[in-house]
Amino acid sequence: MDGSVPQQRMLLRRFSVAQLTSTIERSHARLCAVLVLLSLVCFLPGFVSLQPMDRDEPRYAQASKQMLETGDFVDIRFQDEARHKKPVGIYWMQSASVAIGQALGVPEARTTVALYRIPSLLGALATVLLAYWAALAFFGRRGAFLTAALMATCVILMVEARLAKTDAMLAACSVAVMGGLARAYLSRGAGVLPRRALLIFWTGFALGVLIKGPLILMFAGLAAAVLSYKERSARWLLTLRPWLGIAFTLAVVLPWFVAIAIKSGGAFFAASVGQDMLGKVGTAQKYHWAPPGFYLVSFFATFWPGAILAAIAVPFAWIHRREEPVAFALAWIVPSWIVFEIVPTKLPHYTLPLLPAVAIVTVMAISRHFVGPHRPAAKPASVLIPFIPVGLTIGLSAVGWSFDGALPYRALPVLVASSLLALWAWWLFLKNRMVPSLWASFISAACLSVGVFGFAQLDLRSLKLSDRLAEVARNVPCENPQVASLGYREPSLVFLTGTGLDMIDSGVQASDFLRKGGCRVVFVEKRHEGEFRAQNERFGQQPVLSARIQGFNINSGRRLEIAAYATGF
Template identity: 75%
Template sequence: MDGHVAQPRMSWRHFYVARLANAIERSHFRLCLVLVLLSLVCFLPGFTSLHPMDRDEPRYAQASKQMLEAGDFVDIRFQDEARHKKPIGIYWLQSASVAIGEALGVPEARTTIALYRVPSLLGAVATVLLTYWAALAFLGRRGAFLAAAFMATSIILMVEARLAKTDAALAACAVATMGGLARAYLSRGAGILPRRTLAFFWLGLAAGILIKGPLIPMFVGLAAAVLWWRERSARWLLTLRPIPGAVFTLLVVLPWFVAIAITSGGAFFSASVGHDMLGKVGTAQTYHWAPPGYYLLAFFATFWPGAILAAIAVPFVWKHRRDEPVTFALAWIVPAWLIFELVPTKLPHYVMPLYPAIAIVTVMAISRHFVGPQRPLARLATILIPFIPVGLTIGLAVAAWTLDQTMPYRALPVLALSSVAALYAWWLFVREQVLKSIWASFLSAALLSIGVFGLGQLDLRSLKLSPRLAEVAHNLSCHKRLVATLGYREPSLVFLIGTNLEMLETGAEASDFLQGGGCRLVFVESRFEDDFRAANERLGRKPALSTRVSGFNINSGRRLDIGAYAAGL
């Protein structure tokens, strides 16, 4: 009897779930609303509590803050140093976000890192929604939704959504332009493109140039060149209306490039092109060097949970490489990927603008029932789905215990649920329930975001050196204070303390700084304290030790012990 009772319950449940799914799928707006909610669940935990992440994020944020302080929205500076590496776009967006925050009454808005991250958050959400739009040129609504959901739950986009940098906004621009290019190619001969497609393409191109220079033109140019060669014709590009589009792009980007050329005397172009871009192509920048194949290896972590399914889909892509949708996706992915692999300087987010195309072809393979446990080694390979959350759970626990002799108790239950959901996703996959497996992996990703970014990082106190040092400075009993640092020179400290933070080189300079009059505080890293004490003893000075702050500097890979010495309190 129990069996007869249970079956109708399952049927009714499936019936209502199917009705709800069908109701959502009938509307682009509803599907996009679900994608926005999924994105926010994955992107918002820890958005305000995560400290400024050295070194790039606080450099961008500090430069934007100085624009507001100086009222100069042409030149880009970090303290007194010209920051001529990237164009102005992200700095304008961050400055606008902070200005709106100040207008709305956000306390200490200019040192609130979350306000500088808002453009990245919006860029990440836009990347998801634009992936849905771009995928509609290849897939139906359900397939486009899955491709966009793979982006929303990918680890790399979760990270970039929380960092005040260029990469999430750049990814949105890339998907907008490539979505427009896809429609031009796949609908060639069908007449003119819709105005929305043209707007997305040219706005994405212009904004992408202002955000990160030549990368968006590179993506578009490489894909167009490959397709031009394949078709032995470029006439299909005319549907993008290149002449008025190019005029529009120049009108958007030229004013600032002319202004910065005049302001910097041409130094911006020599620094951004000669040092930053060519330095990555050559051997000038070796700090982030990695061998070819780095991005392929990193892909299995950065595009989790979709990465292993994408790997299983590779034979499908090869088999259907001459099909026009697959051909376009390959033109989007392969040339740019090869260039990134050949360039010596490598960082995992560089290839992120190519991930939407990978998501699209993966869903193509899934929709044709190519991806499943019947593929060679698929049952074994998909153990990577639970491997990532299980590995992060163990890694976070080990890090918390090693650094702070504690456990991330708040995060562990959520991380355990994430691991269980990922194991369930793997179990569903091997039982040939691929779509259910994908939904379970999305749940695992959402829980992982909450566990790692929302809760786990709160317990890694040793990694929060700059916020703790800034707290020492802000807790001084005097209002007008001067602060300097010796040995510890992370950009996050400049952002949190203030633009006038002095960077000292020797113990004698630190000793002289404290004697300069008024309320003063100097941070001295332990490696420099003998020099600092010797300088004070020679001059008969006895600076007061206010407190000590110890922790782990993830950039240098060293434990640090920093003394805070005060004078004039």
């Protein structure tokens, strides 16, 4: 009798969990609500407090800010430099977000980077929900939910949701397009696609072109070409109503492309196609070269916590490659992945639009009991499940101690919780309890987001050089100072201090800048201070040392000491 009580409690607990799961799965709306909650827990911590992350994020944000300052929503500029690399879509979205923030009374809206990040947050949420919609072409509700949850909790989407760039929104557009393409391929016998699928497909395609040019065409075009070759026919593509869709796309994108061609005299296309896109193919731009295989290695970090499960699922994809759902997922992944590996310029987020297909194949393999500890080498490989949270807990503690002389105490309890949950997920995997292991991983990822972005980054003040320098400029005892910087040239400083920030090249120029009179502040990196002081002595000039800031510049990989000198008060 006594021994039956624990069994009854266990049965009751299992019944309650099963009942709760069954209740949620009765409705797409309920499942999507859970996905949104999970996504917000993963995406929102640190969304406001994280500093502008050099170099790409503040370049996008500053260009959008300048659109609001000038009222020119055709040309894209960073200070006086034309930014003819990407189309205008994301800049319009960011400008609209900031304009709404201003209208609602957000203080200092134009230098509040969180407002510029809202399109990325919406893009990341849309990526998760569209991954659910796309996966419904392959699974029932549970499989689609697990696919979308793998996207919501993967590291690279958590990062991109917080950065005012193109990549989260591009991922959303890509999933919309590929979800529509999947329906066209997998239901090609039906002959007609629902209007909703057509609208999602062509809206994603048009916005994708307006956000990042031809990449969306590459994802869809390569997949369609591979599948048409497999079928020995491309007639299935007619269900997408291509002529009507192309007309819709041109109506959306052509006005701006014509306007920028006229305004720039064709310079936009020369820069975006000739320099940016072909430059990535021919040479590794911006020192982002990496050898082929880079994305396969980085995948185990970018797609955590699902990466090791996806790796175990690779033989499944090969064995079942002739099945239509698997064939479509492989056509989505493989051709574009090969292109990214061949191109010399490599950044971890480039493969983000391909990851929903990886999640689909992974869930397929799990649902057929292919993934588990019984697979060859799965047990030793599964040590990667807790590797990311444990590694980040140790790594961030080491960085905090090295740079700021303190541990990230606020973050440690949550990071330890994330590590313990990941270890539990590992144990569940070894017990071949795959779905509970996934859930433990999802909760671990949510805790990791809170620990890293919500708390740890707050304590790493050495990495917030631009924030601290901008604070110095705001606190000088005179109004509207003119600001210059010598040696430290990060775009985040332009965004935070103002479009008029003067980037100067020598101590002589820095001294001359202060001589022009009025309220002025100049930031001088230590290696230039000797020349700066010598020139001041020649002029008989004695600027006030307002502050001395020490920190670490991630982009240059150097510790910096920057002095702030001011005049005019």
